[in-house]
Amino acid sequence: MNNLKIAGFLTLALIIALAGFMIFGQEKEVDFSTQIKPILNKNCISCHGGVKKNGGFSVLFEEEAFANTKSGHPAIIPGDPNGSEMIKRLIASDPEVRMPYERSPLSEEEIELLKTWIRQGAKWGEHWAYDPVQAPQIIEQKTTAGFTSDNNPSVTNTIDVYVGRKLEEQELAFSEEEAPLKLLRRVALDITGLPPTADLVEQYASKKISYEQAVDKLLSSPTYGEKWTTWWLDLARYADTKGYERDVSRTMWPYRDYVIRAFNDDKPFDEFTIEQLAGDLLPNPTEDQLAATAFHRNTMNNDEGGTNDEEFRVAAVLDRVGTTYEVWQSTTMACVQCHSHPYDPIRHEEFYQSAAFFNNSRDEDTHDEEPRLRFFSPEEKTEIESVLTWVKENESAKAAVDRKNFMTYLEPKYPSHNAVDFNNAELIDTKWLGIQANGSAYLRKVDTRGSDQMLMHYGSGLDGSKMTIRNGGPEGEVLADFQINKTSGDIIRAIALKPTTGLIDLYLEVKNSRVTSDQNAAKFVWFAFVPSLAGKDKPGFKDIQNSWETALNFRGTKLPIMIENPAYMARETNVFDRGNWMSLGEKVNPETPKTLNNWNPEWSNDRLGFAYWLTDKENPLTSRTLVNRIWDQLFGRGIVSSLEDMGTQSDPPSHPELLDYLAWKTMNEYDWSIKSLIREIVISSTYKQSSALSEELYKKDPQNKWYARGPRFRLSAEQVRDQALAVAGLLSDKMYGPGVKPHQPEGIWQTVYNGDSWTESTGEDAHRRGIYTFLKRTSPYPSFISFDAASREVCLSRRIVTNTPLQALVTLNDPVYLEAAYYLAADMIKQDAAKPEKGIAYGYQKLVLNPISELKLETLSNLYDEALAEYKSKPESLVAFFTTKDKSTNPEQAAMSVVANALLNMDEFLTKP
DSSP states (O other), X not given: OHHHHHHHHHHHHHHHHHHHHHHHOOOOOOOIIIIIHHHHHHHTTTTBSSSOBGGGOOSSSHHHHTSBOTTSSXXXXXXXXXXXXXXXXXXXXXXXXXXXXXXXXXXXXXXXHHHHHHHXXXXXXXXXXXXXXXXXXXXXXXTTTTOBTTBOOOOOSXXXXXXXHHHHHTTOOOOXXXXXXXXXXXXXXXXXXXXXXXXXXXXXXXXXXXXXXXXXXXXXXXXXXXHHHHHHHHHHTOOSBOOTTTOOBOOOHHHHHHHHXXXXXXXXXXXXXXXXXXXXXXXXXXXXXXXXXXXXXXXXXXXXXXXXXXXXXXXHHHHHHHHHHHHHHOOOGGGGGTSSOSSSSOOHHXXXXXXXXXXXXXXXXXXXXXXXXXXXXXXXXXXXXXXXXXXXXXXXXXXXXXXXXXXXXXXXXXXXXXXXXXXXXXXXXXXXXXXXXXXXXXXXXXXOTTOSEEEEEEEOSOSSEEEEEEESSTTSEEEEEEEEOOOSSOEEEEEEOOOOOSEEEEEEEEXXXXXXXXXXXXXXXXXXOOOOOSOTTSTTHHHHHHHHHHHHTOOSOEEEOOOBOOGGGOOOEEEEGGGOTTSEEEEEOOOOOTTSOOOOTTSOSSHHHHHHHHHSTTOSSHHHHHHHHHHHHHHSSOSSSOTTOOSTTSOOOSSHHHHHHXXXXXXXXXXXXXXXXXXXXXXXXXXXXXXXXOHHHHHHOTTOSSOSSOOOOBOOHHHHHHHHHHHTTOOOOOOOSSOBOOXXXXXXXXXXXXXXXXXXOOXXXXXXXXXXXXXXXXXXXXXXXXXXXXXXXXXXXXOOOOOOHHHHHHHXXXXXXXXXXXXXXXXXXXXXXXXXXXXXXXXXXXXXXXXXXXXXXXXXXXXXXXXXHHHHHOGGGXXXXXXXXXXXXXXXXXXXXXXXXXXXXXXXXXXXX
16 A cells, blocks of 8 residues: 555656656757757768768758658658668768768767757758848846946947847956047047047047047048948959959059948948949949949959950859859858859859849950940030930930940940951951951841941051941842041941841951952951931031040040840850859859848849849848948957858857847948948947957957957058058048059069059159059059958958068068158157157157157167167268158158157057057
């Protein structure tokens, strides 16, 4: 009886325990994105993913993971870990069976986690970055969050709450606020790329303005746009040359100027995006919107003879796909060119579906880089407007738009490299069609649009050649018959043409009975079909015709831009088998990856629709990417440290809630205002902390991942030079225009085949900001490269930061820094020529906005005395080092220049405080 009672009690206890477990001890659900996917990516996907699918098993896509393998059975059976072949292989004792094959086995914890995931139903789930950005939960701001009782500044915004929570988790606390003037210097360098002006320092030091007001002044300064444009140009792979072997010069600076204006105007980032990807497709695009599309004309252009233009046109298209996804989506899309992504759920064909958005642009890797936007003067625009008014009155509004477009960027037209089937003809240097005095060639599948004239861009060195254009072949109907004589360079000429409809083959024939050599009778660049102006019998027609012809032969600034093909010139897009452009697979249409946000049917199926898709608030990556890049610029590391990648192989965000809070707020409250985003970050207590680093703090957080101190890292290459010129009083505030060529060491700029030379700029152009320095891809400005600037051949999300002896050699010996030291020294001497230590203290304070210590003052004073003695004893050395053009020197000036040079080389000067 007693045994029965005991058994009853035990049963009751078991029931209570089970009920308690069900109520209080329910098993926590495993999260696929943060717990399972990292295990699969690290251990499985290299053999069972986008490239390899050993055994017919892949863990890249959900449907593949649960599909039957080559064995005829699935490797993962939801709800049954013991019956799942994947688990059996992970715990097998036979090394030929156990997975991962010939690698270290998974840990017991990892295997148990996989078992639990399968037992719970093997829910697949999305990677965190592919979830739409959600409105942040309302946060109760606690002023003590993350602060010690001894150091308790007020929390200035929500950023501090998110950061403070993480600091508490890590048993860390915020550092005290940075010294006021050091903080002012930090924020000035971050916002404008330059030290604060003397006027701003005075206003802030005397408390005439608050820190927030100082920030607003910096954000409204034109130097703000120059600083942030430098960052964007790395992403845009902006350069002043074409790249590849010849690397000849090109005109791209109007695009750079557009970006500066856009930043200074605080153009919303969604508009900024749309204009750069598809400004030409906007209704009645402005000159700025057309110029913006040069973003994707920054791709390299191969100007070398013997190359295949189509090959390099395709290379540019593929680069545009990879660059777009890296810049706006932090996605390594280039991986998908040859196969499905090894780690992210993006299929091989989806790369080419995205490429289809970009494959229909008019550029074709031609020597002249057409189409190019023509920047007409105000007077020329008045002339053009008179032509357009005439066309509206005598033809139609649509005809006026078509003619305006042609005058603006000369499209559509047929480049002569499309010519085929040569007889005594050739492609000259693979660039232009050359037809000999008795030769012919074909332009196939041409639509003349019923035009009564053809515009021909050509040049000739012979007189007396007769050219005939026929429909279809040598016996076809004559469409045009005209004389070609010697020209002065290349010209655009109108040729009367018999109108035709539909696609035809043009047979181009040249004859000159007086020439027997194989000399080309003419070199042809392009052909276009634009109707002649109507109203020939009306008064004023001659003036209008002259204005039209003058516009055609415009010789001013021209910027390569993106223009879409008309429907009759549209290209098809195919998948490239294994990424080989010569091995075409199935045809594809423009589509976006299915793993990201949905496509709105109201969007046009072109680059404009694609830009709308990128900037749609449902896109999970664009706002996160923008916030992460801005945060990196200010703190030296992103919330997601892998700036170029937010895929499943990226580093996880250190502060995911903070990232999404800023991303959501940027879209919904700031309306994509970058200035507003920057302002919120730099007025936070997180940003304003002292950057002082203790041994204990370094041990706990060496990379400042948790932000227990302020950001401190070396300035960018351009900032290093700009700052030196600024403190020396040499920096020009001139903005915009062609790139300049300041002093650089002899023998650096060696060119191949193109004859370009580095002609040193004079006047204030020698002291312009670094953003205006002419950038040659194969030979970038040497001091910039020494400080880790980019050559800009490809998109660069993040510059590496190195510390090498070459950098010290630049700032100690480069003529730019020696000149800066000379002028800085002159300013220091002015303070009190009889007391050099006073000038030294002044110079130090001017550079770092911090009083000099006694030890540093003593050290620098000793340096001055030693240099002064050296120059007095050896006068000949005065002309060997510290001299500048049109300036004489003396021992005192030279000695102080040595000190100034040392100041310009201080770590605290070259590093953001």
